[in-house]
Amino acid sequence: MSVKDKVVVITGASSGIGEASATLLAQNGAKVVLGARREERLKQISDAIIEKGGQAAYRVTDVRNPDDLKALVSLAKNKFGQIDVIFNNAGVMPNSPMSALKTDDWNLMIDINLKGVLNGIAAVMPDFVAQKHGQIITTSSVAGIKNFTGAGVYGATKYAVRNVMEVIRMESAEEGTNIRTSTLYPGAINTELLQSITDKATLAGADSLYEKVGISPDAVARVVNFAIDQPEDVNVSEFTVWPTKQA
Numbered sequence: 001m002s003v004k005d006k007v008v009v010i011t012g013a014s015s016g017i018g019e020a021s022a023t024l025l026a027q028n029g030a031k032v033v034l035g036a037r038r039e040e041r042l043k044q045i046s047d048a049i050i051e052k053g054g055q056a057a058y059r060v061t062d063v064r065n066p067d068d069l070k071a072l073v074s075l076a077k078n079k080f081g082q083i084d085v086i087f088n089n090a091g092v093m094p095n096s097p098m099s100a101l102k103t104d105d106w107n108l109m110i111d112i113n114l115k116g117v118l119n120g121i122a123a124v125m126p127d128f129v130a131q132k133h134g135q136i137i138t139t140s141s142v143a144g145i146k147n148f149t150g151a152g153v154y155g156a157t158k159y160a161v162r163n164v165m166e167v168i169r170m171e172s173a174e175e176g177t178n179i180r181t182s183t184l185y186p187g188a189i190n191t192e193l194l195q196s197i198t199d200k201a202t203l204a205g206a207d208s209l210y211e212k213v214g215i216s217p218d219a220v221a222r223v224v225n226f227a228i229d230q231p232e233d234v235n236v237s238e239f240t241v242w243p244t245k246q247a
Contacts, residue, residue, distance in 0.1 A: 004029030012090030014041035016191030020221035026054030035061030063116030069123035096199035113157035
């Protein structure tokens with residue numbers, strides 16, 4: 001498997017899709033480097049991976065801080081000698097109607113969902129260009145491919161990520177740097193994402209939907225593993241992961 005021995009940096013790794021991906025990739029022989037804001041959770045996940053014979057390292061990381069991303073990538077190179085993949089997975093979803101004017105939530109989503117992804121890209125791009133290979137995987141959302149009421153700004157950040165990722169793929173092909181990109185569009189996945197919703201009506205609607213149709217983050221982790229596992233001359237660029245029950 002081409003996953004084996006790949007060094008994979010994962011943001012938002014303290015729970016949900018990030019945790020599930022780190023666990024699965026490590027089981028398949030990848031060396032995972034975990035970043036998130038909760039050190040206790042990072043340590044627990046890293047220790048569990050190591051106890052099962054996997055290889056892992058972690059660093060407290062706030063994706064809003066470019067230096068934190070650079071330090072996370074440096075940790076990967078210092079610990080494991082290289083950097084092959086970054087999985088930009090950190091994100092928040094404090095949805096609300098635009099008329100509610102929750103501007104603090106708007107700015108938080110822009111800072112984490114968009115600027116945080118750009119910070120991750122900037123942290124790996126010099127290495128990927130120099131070595132002429134690498135892979136950038138980013139969690140967008142189904143809100144990045146269709147419109148949902150109550151998700152105006154969240155969707156805007158996720159649409160933006162979609163554009164950034166495709167442009168990287170195209171530019172890399174033109175420049176001959178062989179950087180692979182994969183963008184994920186998850187639907188209702190049972191993670192901690194809903195905990196960031198501050199608007200009561202929006203939260204009630206989301207809770208109801210996820211209780212009916214939500215699926216495990218393991219579903220997305222398997223897609224991440226699949227994308228990395230492809231031969232180096234194959235780029236699988238977009239994955240939409242709907243629960244079968246979600247209309």
